[in-house]
Amino acid sequence: MIRKLWPIFTRDLALLTRGAQGRGGAVLPLLFFLAVAMLFPFAVGPDARLLARTGAGVIWVAALLAAILPLDRLVEPDVEAGLFDQWALRGISEEALLAVRVLAHWLSFGVPLMLAAPLSAGLLSLDAQQLWMVELGLLLGTPGLAAIGVTIAALTAGMRAGAALGGLLAIPMAVPLLIFGAGSLQPDGEGGLALLAACSLVALAVAPFAGGAAIRAGRE
């Protein structure tokens, strides 16, 4: 099984990172993430104290919105092209495929956000301690965002206006991650990290099964 999943993982990762056929790749969410951090000081003014107090929350909002951007190309194109049917004929379960896809999506989306976070922190004048907490929070929270993204993408694959609907569905599901992620940056907020990790684990555990059921139901 691993032998069959490895080529699928490398393909998923290459497609999600580089992008092709109307798939934007990893660059678009990254630029969006940085653009929000860049625009925020323009909107609220250059007061460093205000920025430092609100900046970490802004990074979390930007991360959540950046997670929505790639939703419509996570699963839909491969259902449309018949790849999921071909994999099913080869006895590869949808659950395994989606677990692989969550991993590939996280590598192409969560890791770049973590690499870009220091730049955002600079734009929002966060100090080193806050940046450390943001990075830690993103490390624990982006796997959950990736899992929610793949679940929603599988649920809306094959629907008309699936892309718009996907964004609307993803936001409420991601709210706990946002609350605990941003909350962990408050004074004495370290407990937030544990809850953030718990939310991520739940999302990761549910994603392959919910998404797999959605893809099988989509065949009817």
Add this chain to the structure above:
Amino acid sequence: MQECGLVATDIACRRGDRILFRGLSLSVRSGGIVHLAGPNGIGKSSLIRILAGLLRPYAGTVERTGGIALADERLALDGHQPLAQALAFWQRIDRAEPEQADFGLADLLDVPVRYLSTGQRKRAALARVAASGAPLWLLDEPLNGLDTYWSSKAQVAIAAHCRAGGAVVIASHQPLALEAVHEIKLLDFQL
């Protein structure tokens, strides 16, 4: 080639609130060819998907032995990749000995899949099926879009696959030039 067989018993197919056909039984074993014939909309493609196990029949059972390869209207090859790489992706998963069949793709191997014409896409799908190593082929309109030359070449490849111990189910509204074909007219099972 491994032993293969497909036995479908008393299949009924419902799409939406319409029963397309019912009471259909078929069986095919190594060396056999079944031709599902009938006009558009009679349920040939649905039946192929039921036989492949991708669609649940409204009634009846399907038993399969041996691996299945499916060619339907969905190519399942990445459009941006050159044909050679797109086919190689499936070979890395299947790791099978490709069957010797000529679909005239040698000159197209470096062409991105999305630039292929209708007939060339069909040939690419047949090449993917032939390379899969699966003994049981389910082909949905395999000759659509093929010119006379490649249409006969494709049927030669299908016949060769059966001689080698494979089995083939073909859904097609076109007459086939193959020998010893068991034809099933879906119209006979309409309500």
